[in-house]
Amino acid sequence: MKSVSTSFWLWLxxxxxxxxxxxxxxxxxxxxxxxxxxxxxxxxxxxxxxxxLRGLTTMSNMERQLERRSF
Incomplete structure (x- = not known):
């Protein structure tokens, strides 16, 4: 799972x-x-x-979950 706080620090x-x-x-x-x-x-x-940023992180996490379920 990707973190919003890590995303923010990388954004900085x-x-x-x-x-x-x-x-x-x-x-x-x-x-x-x-x-x-x-x-x-x-x-x-x-x-x-x-x-x-919060929405992008949520979208990324949801895409990863869908990829895991498809395998």
Whole structure:
């Protein structure tokens, strides 16, 4: 299970220029790359993710549970 607090701390790495690391942690690789190379969509996407972080974490956890059940 992914943690909201860990996602938030990874989100804070944008202060040091590492935008999108929280998306890699949650399993959203393609958008993580997009955020990383565009500095979080010029900061706008990074700011939006601050408010969506709890929902993104919940969605990631639900997808993992569904993957486990399908095997």
């Amino acid at each position: 790495l944008c202060i040091f220029g590492f935008c999108g690391i929280h998306r890699f942690y949650l399993g959203f690789i393609w958008t993580g790359l997009l955020w990383l190379f565009t500095f979080g969509l010029l900061g706008i996407g990074q700011l939006i993710d601050l408010f969506r």
